[in-house]
Each structure stands twice: as structure tokens, then as C-alpha cells.
Amino acid sequence: MRGVARAAAGAVGAVLVLAACGGGGAGVGAKALTASWGDPQNPLEPSNTNEVQGGKVLDMIFRGLKRYNPKTAKAENMLAERIDTTDSRHFTITVRNGWRFSNGEPITARSFVDAWNYGASLRNNQKNAYFFGYIEGYGKVHPESGKQSADTLSGLRVTGPRTFTVTLDQKFSTFPDTLGYAAFAPLPRAFFTHHAAWLDKPVGNGPYTIESYTRGAQMTLRKWDGYPGPDKARNDGVTLVVYTDSNTAYTDVLAGNLDLVDDIPAGQLKNVRTDLAGRYINSPAGILQTLAFPFYDPKWNTGGARKVRTGLSMAINRKQITETIFRNTRTPATDWTSPVLGTAGGFKPGLCGRACDYDPAGARKLVQEGGGLPGGQVKITYNADTGSHRQWVDAVCNSINNALGNDRACVGNPVGTFADFRNQIGRHRMTGPFRAGWQMDYPLIQNFLQPLYYTDASSNDGKWSDKQFDHLVDRANAETDRPRAIGLFQQAEGVVRDNMAAIPLWYQNGSAGYSDRLHNVALNPFSVPVYDEIKVG
Amino acid sequence: MGRYVARRLLQMIPVFFGATLLIFVMVNVMGDPIAGLCGERACDTATAAQLRREFGLDKPLWQQYATYMGNVFTGDFGTAFNGQPVTQLMASAFPVTIRLTVVAILFEIVVGITLGVLTGLRRGRPVDTSVLVLTLVVISVPTFVTGLLLQLLFGVQWGWIRPSVSPAAAFGELIVPGLVLASVSLAYVTRLTRTSIAENRRSDYVRTAVAKGLPRRRVVVRHLLRNSLIPVVTFIGTDIGALMGGAIVTERIFNIHGVGYQLYQGILRQNTQTVVGFVTVLVLVFLVANLLVDLLYAVLDPRIRYA
Numbered sequence: 001m002r003g004v005a006r007a008a009a010g011a012v013g014a015v016l017v018l019a020a021c022g023g024g025g026a027g028v029g030a031k032a033l034t035a036s037w038g039d040p041q042n043p044l045e046p047s048n049t050n051e052v053q054g055g056k057v058l059d060m061i062f063r064g065l066k067r068y069n070p071k072t073a074k075a076e077n078m079l080a081e082r083i084d085t086t087d088s089r090h091f092t093i094t095v096r097n098g099w100r101f102s103n104g105e106p107i108t109a110r111s112f113v114d115a116w117n118y119g120a121s122l123r124n125n126q127k128n129a130y131f132f133g134y135i136e137g138y139g140k141v142h143p144e145s146g147k148q149s150a151d152t153l154s155g156l157r158v159t160g161p162r163t164f165t166v167t168l169d170q171k172f173s174t175f176p177d178t179l180g181y182a183a184f185a186p187l188p189r190a191f192f193t194h195h196a197a198w199l200d201k202p203v204g205n206g207p208y209t210i211e212s213y214t215r216g217a218q219m220t221l222r223k224w225d226g227y228p229g230p231d232k233a234r235n236d237g238v239t240l241v242v243y244t245d246s247n248t249a250y251t252d253v254l255a256g257n258l259d260l261v262d263d264i265p266a267g268q269l270k271n272v273r274t275d276l277a278g279r280y281i282n283s284p285a286g287i288l289q290t291l292a293f294p295f296y297d298p299k300w301n302t303g304g305a306r307k308v309r310t311g312l313s314m315a316i317n318r319k320q321i322t323e324t325i326f327r328n329t330r331t332p333a334t335d336w337t338s339p340v341l342g343t344a345g346g347f348k349p350g351l352c353g354r355a356c357d358y359d360p361a362g363a364r365k366l367v368q369e370g371g372g373l374p375g376g377q378v379k380i381t382y383n384a385d386t387g388s389h390r391q392w393v394d395a396v397c398n399s400i401n402n403a404l405g406n407d408r409a410c411v412g413n414p415v416g417t418f419a420d421f422r423n424q425i426g427r428h429r430m431t432g433p434f435r436a437g438w439q440m441d442y443p444l445i446q447n448f449l450q451p452l453y454y455t456d457a458s459s460n461d462g463k464w465s466d467k468q469f470d471h472l473v474d475r476a477n478a479e480t481d482r483p484r485a486i487g488l489f490q491q492a493e494g495v496v497r498d499n500m501a502a503i504p505l506w507y508q509n510g511s512a513g514y515s516d517r518l519h520n521v522a523l524n525p526f527s528v529p530v531y532d533e534i535k536v537g
Numbered sequence: 538m539g540r541y542v543a544r545r546l547l548q549m550i551p552v553f554f555g556a557t558l559l560i561f562v563m564v565n566v567m568g569d570p571i572a573g574l575c576g577e578r579a580c581d582t583a584t585a586a587q588l589r590r591e592f593g594l595d596k597p598l599w600q601q602y603a604t605y606m607g608n609v610f611t612g613d614f615g616t617a618f619n620g621q622p623v624t625q626l627m628a629s630a631f632p633v634t635i636r637l638t639v640v641a642i643l644f645e646i647v648v649g650i651t652l653g654v655l656t657g658l659r660r661g662r663p664v665d666t667s668v669l670v671l672t673l674v675v676i677s678v679p680t681f682v683t684g685l686l687l688q689l690l691f692g693v694q695w696g697w698i699r700p701s702v703s704p705a706a707a708f709g710e711l712i713v714p715g716l717v718l719a720s721v722s723l724a725y726v727t728r729l730t731r732t733s734i735a736e737n738r739r740s741d742y743v744r745t746a747v748a749k750g751l752p753r754r755r756v757v758v759r760h761l762l763r764n765s766l767i768p769v770v771t772f773i774g775t776d777i778g779a780l781m782g783g784a785i786v787t788e789r790i791f792n793i794h795g796v797g798y799q800l801y802q803g804i805l806r807q808n809t810q811t812v813v814g815f816v817t818v819l820v821l822v823f824l825v826a827n828l829l830v831d832l833l834y835a836v837l838d839p840r841i842r843y844a
Contacts, residue, residue: 039802041574043620050576122583125591127575129584144583199620215621216629216802217704217794243701244801248688248792251700255693258701385805419573419807426572426579437577451578459578 031536035260036249037240046185047119047126058182061204066180070524073443075177088173091166101188102209109164111186117152128183136167171478207233207532233532264511266388269327276513285527286340286440287508292462294430299374307370309500315363315403321395333504337448340525346445346486360403382435383421384414445489469495556820570807615810623814633706634795640715649723653730672724684717684790701792714791733765774830778823
């Protein structure tokens, strides 16, 4: 029997050695890198991709009329030679000469107009269709109910091989700056003629081309040597590897099997600095976390409730929570935008004023003046499946309970899945504050305000409505002078503050870690790595 | 025998329908999956309505179920939200998980039974005691702890393996994950074999075999082990289904893109088609494995006969 034991031990040993041999890099070349990725939720079409993971790929294989500077977030002309307007409603766009898709097809005005019409059409089920909502004729292409009565947007017209005009149904002075968003990317003919094949292996016009794509597993991108743009890739390629768990990706970086992880799991934040010694990035992103309120519930829509909301805001010790729970990967918010906008772009630290300062006595006073908490208790609803929301919601509640001197004042109300959470919000089932996160689509102050607080706007989940706010936003959109427009938006933000339409909690940072093979790694304002600038070796 | 098999196969039908219906209802109770599709912002009503129509979510539940089952019998498991047919997901996920399960079962059989025989023959000796303590530790420590620990030690500290498994998921890469997946069952197999061996050691046929002067090896393997294996085989057989379904934790730790991964994604995104499709196949695997176990009884113990 001893023999058997020895044989078994030997087998296990051999097996482990074999396993060791099974390892090895999955790189595509010496100057290529591997990076963590998540499985995109939707098919990879520019106007159908609304989450970061799919967005990463689009950012690598597409370039649009504008591009947001990865450092300053400023919208800069890319394929656009000129975007002219005299009235903020009619725009004439000239596309630069000499650009091609990676399959050789030249990019013309039609590449854009066809793509936008495709994106707007209800028939194509595009989840980002509303981005074309400002363009004239959207209601016919994408009616709220019933069948669409037109195939193309009447506000889009090709006027030459490289020129087209856009007519909006209202004045929108910062419209050109929205055109850096991926939904506005141009599309080659192959997209329309061989749709399924295109989805299997998307073809774009960016610095990278897709070499292979195994859905749910990995995507290999190669530098496109024929790329005509100024931002050519500085590495040979990127292999995006799908990870279900950011912990595993992080472990893989530590073991040297992965070059770049762009989501440091919360549990690792305390050791990341020693683990990665200088190869850890923690930089601001255009993400703001807030607590929204159900204004469709009469209890929350009274004059007194306004004071209660402000009181709750003052009861939250933002500084302590961001330090202890988030280890300074978030910054206490003092306005409703994001530092990535820059002060010139509308970020105004301190706009929230005393309402965002931790002041237990003031909080107690305001809540009392406002008639106490509606129903005697606030329940903060959040989804418990992702994003470690439980920890901070519990901390916020703790802070509120301490400030109000009542340990039943606030409790968390977890919902099992994100889908169910969104479902309950959509059906207006919220009875108290709920988690609201806003990741900007484009770095404009308009994007932090209008979709969230304008009457019946697409992400106004709390159904807040205020005439003065709407009016100020309309005026800001009509204003052609940029600084004046931003001033008006900030006035509108003041209205949000005075009513405490949503409690701003903290600005979120993007975090990433990388292996010692990489240099020049940075995150852009959308907290996506700037892949094309990374140098390997 | 033939009639027995036929009867068992017929019994599978209600179990199959019951299980799928249950999963179908459960996923549906969780709410409207379309709501989560558009990220933090709500889908516009027209697109949401159209998506709902496309996935058949606007119909009453019984009708969805009927349509779904009808399609399943033609081999169409529907489409996942990312536009991929569920059958395609299965084709990529099942081979990986089957490989992982095979590795795990091999560990159970080779290591588990060997240790069981060893300890069963030496009850009370130091080997026995130490293996007993070891199995107790393995049983009481949750799989994710074992997994993360092995990953950290072998993958990061000593660099013997890659902490994560590549998309190809070759056998060699699945050995440590397979060991982790098997660990708890392995401990049970060891203990089951040990008890069974220890009991049968004192039975008449073993004494007879020894009295006949048969070599010790033959007594142990042909006489003692064969009879002692019946409960072990039952356990391992039923474990096949459990391992495939229960691989969620292990697959997540080692980033293996198998059934567990797809199920996890499906549940997170409330993708009825994915979840129901995968669970349906898992139910089938479970049923077939159980049937095979029952049939194996007759092979191991000829006294058992099925009319």
C-alpha cells in the first residue's frame, strides 16, 4: 500500500508541474500588452454601446468628428475640419480629407449621416438612440409609441462628398462638443451590407484594428499601420481579456500574467500602493455619485421635505466615508458636476456650500424644521450585486443616524440585481432616497444637469421638475457665447442646490494598476485607459 | 433492465418540465430584465417596448414558457442579450466545464479512493488520524477560501501556475481549479470509502478470501474494494451534476469561462434565455448521471437486478 501512496503523491506532483507548463503569456507580440476587460453587455455597435467595457473597444477602433483630450477632457476636432453655425441650430460640418476605414473605404459625409440615421431609427433597437434626439425629425424616426413614419432624420442632409448639414429642433450651442461621443462615430458600408459579419469582427477607423474576437473571452487588437490620425498607437497591440472578477485580474497583474487592470477591487485598495509600488493610478473621472429622491411620492415633494433633504445632506460625513471606505479613491463632492470639467468647463467647487458640509447640529435642526423624516425613517435603496454599494450605504446611514441621534433614522434597502433595481426605479416604486450614479457621456456641464434634472429628461429618475431650472437650461443651450452659457448652467445648478434635488456624495476616481513592462499609462476622464499612448518595454 | 431504463427515462419528463418551469418563473419574478439593459439610465419607452417584443417578454408567462419549450425541442435556446445565440454560449462553455469536472472527478476517484482505502485499512493509526483531520479541515473551509489561498500561493508567491486560466482552458491549466472544485467532495469520498472499507473488512467474504490464501492485493482490490465502492459510486455519480452547476465559485476565482461564468452573467443580467437554457442542460446532466449510477449498481453488485 505504501507504493500506492507514493504513486498518488507522485501523480499530484507531476500534475502540478504540468500545470506550471500550461502557463505562459498570451501576448500577440513583444510590444503588445494584455489588459483586463469585461464582457460587453450589448452587441458592439457604436449607437448600441452604453457601458464602459464596450466603450473601451469603440474608443480604440473608432475616431469621430471630435475627440475628448485624454488629459484635459476638452473636445477637439478629429475628423471634423470645421463645424460652422450662426444660430446654434443649423450646423454645417466638413469632414477632413484623407481618412479611411481600416478596410480601405474612404470616410465621407455619408459615412456619418448613414450611421446616425441607423442609430436613430427605432427599427434598429439602438440603446443610444436618444443621442440623436436633438436632431430635427427624430420624432418621426423614433416615435414614443407606434410605428416610425420616416426612415431618415429630416435634419441631416449630405451637401457634398465631405460636407453635411445638421438641423436641430432647438438651440443647443454645445452640440458640436457632444460629437466626440462614440454613438456619433462614422460607419463603413460593410456595417449595413454584412451586418452579422461586422458584429463578429467590427471594422472602424481608429488606431487599432480587431484581429480576433472570441465573445465572452478575449479580443486581440493590433496597431493599424495605415492609420492616418495624429494619435497613432505607440504599442503593437492590445489583448483584452475578459475577467469576471476584478480580484482575479488584480492577482494576475501581481503574478505578471496581465499587464494592465483598470478596476482595482475595493478590498485591495489598502495594499495596492505597496503591491504595485508606483504603478498604481488613481485619477479623477467624470463620475458623480448622488442620492436621488422620489419626487413622485407626495411625502418627498413638500416645502418641508426640501429642508429635510438639505438636512440629510448635512448629516453625511463625506470626508470620513471617502477616507475609510474608499481610501481616497473618491473625493467629497461640493457641487453637482465633476472636477474633470475644469473650472473653465463649469466645475465649481464649493457651489453646494454649507449644505454639503458635515454639520450634525444643523442637520438635526433642518430635519426638525422640515417636519421630521417622512414616515419617520429613510430607506436608501441600492443594488447589492455589483459595485460594493452596501458598504457605503451602510456608512451613510450610520452617519445620518449619529447626526440625528436616532439609530433607526436611516436603513439600507438592498435590491438583488441591478436589473431589478432599475426596474423598480422605472416603475416609480421608490419610497425614499436611492443610489444614483452618473457617468458623463461627454465632458460638458450640460451633461451633468440636463439629463438628470430637466423636466421629464431621460435620466430624471426622481421626476424632479422645476420651471426656473428648465428655463435656465434652455437659455444656456441657446447661448452661443461659451462662458456665458456655462454661467447660466451654474445658475441652474444653484436651483438644484437650493432645492437639494439630489444629494451629491462624492466624485469618483478611476483606478488602475499595471506591470513594470508598461510606461506612460494614464486614464482618460471617462476612467478608461488611454491605450494608444501606452509604451511597452 | 430495459423496462427499468424506460421507466426511469419516462420519469425524467415531469422532472424536466417541472424544473424548467420553476427556473422560468423564478427568473421572471426577479423583474423586468430590459430595465437593466440601458445602464444607469432608463431605456426610452419605444426601444424598451420593441426589445421586450423581440425577446417575447411582452407575452404572458405561460405563453413565453410554451414558446420557449417549443423552440428548445427544435434545438433553439433563444438569444442572449448581447445578440449571441444561447447555443453558441453553450458550445463555448460546456466543453470547458466538462473538462474541469473531469479533472475534479479524477481527483475524487484517484486521490479520494486511494486515501480512503489507505485509512480504512489502518484505522486508528497515525495515517488514519491525520487524513481524518485533514479532510475535516477541507470540509469546513469554504471553497472560495481554498481557491483564493491556492491561487495566491501557487500563482503569485511561488509562480507555479497562472492565477487565471486562459480562454482555451487546456487540461493542464485546470488542474489546480479542478482540485479546488473537487476538494470538499474529495474529502467526503475519502471518508465514505474509509468507513465502507473498514466495515467490509470484517465481513465473511473477506475472511474467506484471506483464508483461501489469496494475495493481499487481490483481496483488497477485487473483493473488499469492489463491494465497498457502491456508496462511493453513488456519491460520485450524483456529484457530477453538482460539480457542473456548483462550479460558479471556482470558475469565478480562476476566471474560467465555463457554465458557472455564463450562469453568473445570466443571473446578473437577468437574462432568462441564458439562465433557463443552461439550467435545462444541467438538469438533464443531473438526471442522466443519476440513471447511470443506478445502472452501475448492477455491475458492481450482481445481486442487484432491475426487473
